[in-house]
Amino acid sequence: MNLTRLGYSSCVRKTVHRALAGRARMSDTKKRKRESQVLTFVTGNKNKLAEVQAILKDIVECKNQKIDLPEMQGEPEEVAAEKCRLAVEHVKGPTIVEDTSLCFNALGGLPGIYIKWFLKKLGHEGLNKMLGSFSDKTAYAQCIFAYCEAPGKEVKTFVGRCPGKIVTARGKKDFGWDPIFEPDESKGLTYAEMDPKDKNIISHRSRSLAKVVEYLKKA
Numbered sequence: 001m002n003l004t005r006l007g008y009s010s011c012v013r014k015t016v017h018r019a020l021a022g023r024a025r026m027s028d029t030k031k032r033k034r035e036s037q038v039l040t041f042v043t044g045n046k047n048k049l050a051e052v053q054a055i056l057k058d059i060v061e062c063k064n065q066k067i068d069l070p071e072m073q074g075e076p077e078e079v080a081a082e083k084c085r086l087a088v089e090h091v092k093g094p095t096i097v098e099d100t101s102l103c104f105n106a107l108g109g110l111p112g113i114y115i116k117w118f119l120k121k122l123g124h125e126g127l128n129k130m131l132g133s134f135s136d137k138t139a140y141a142q143c144i145f146a147y148c149e150a151p152g153k154e155v156k157t158f159v160g161r162c163p164g165k166i167v168t169a170r171g172k173k174d175f176g177w178d179p180i181f182e183p184d185e186s187k188g189l190t191y192a193e194m195d196p197k198d199k200n201i202i203s204h205r206s207r208s209l210a211k212v213v214e215y216l217k218k219a
Contacts, residue, residue: 037216040065042087042097047175048205052098055200055209060216065091076101076113076144081155084146094149096212100204101142102177104166106134115177124169124180137165141181141191141204145212149219156215160208 037060041052044066056062067090072079080099088095102115107130111118118127131137141162148155162183169179171192178191185202186194200206 037061037094038063040091040093040095042067042069042083042091042095048098051196051200051203051205052209054196055206056213059213067091069097076142077146077157077159079113080144080146081157084148084155088148088153088155089151092151094147096145096147098205098208099144099146101144102181103140103142104131105138105140106131106136119177124173124177127177127180128166128168131166137167139164139166139181141183143204143208145208147212147215158208158211158215160204160206160211162202162204162207 039056039060039062041049041062041064043049043064049064053062067087069083069086072082074082076099080097083097083099084095087097099113100115101109101112103109103112111127111130118130122130141164143160145158145160146155147158162185164181164183164186166180167182167190169192170190171179171194173179173192175192180190182188182190183202186198191199191203
């Protein structure tokens, strides 16, 4: 019997076991960190909050805080990132902010991030009239979530898009422009006509949040 070989084999096994145990402890630590982490979604919109909490409910706890942030102009990702930098200074912990766009392809992406103001001034019918002289009614809904762990930390942005088209308003009219947007994957229903669970599977918001979750799992 080769005692030297047996001793070497035993040493290797112990080393491997220690390495695996170390990895397991690191994995458990990361898991506990994710489970104990609370995300603060900076919004005063109860419908957006409900959607985000429904999507994240089995992944991470999400609460909201309403903070008056200045209105900004610029590229969507830049706007979302700057809002997050300002918001995290108030929250002092893991923070997400959202910037949403509704982009008409015939108009080169307008109204885009200014959809809130277009909707307020024109209503659903007015938004439809913007495309009245165009045969191309296609559009896409875009959501950008910006995340920052703490003040001074790097801000990450995550883009989610849902392609579709603009239609005459159908369905409930209590959630922004949902009644005039018909996603390609909705089987002919507008966002407003869809069951919330079905909407949360294909929406621009859920696609952006999926990227946030993937990032948090690796962090």
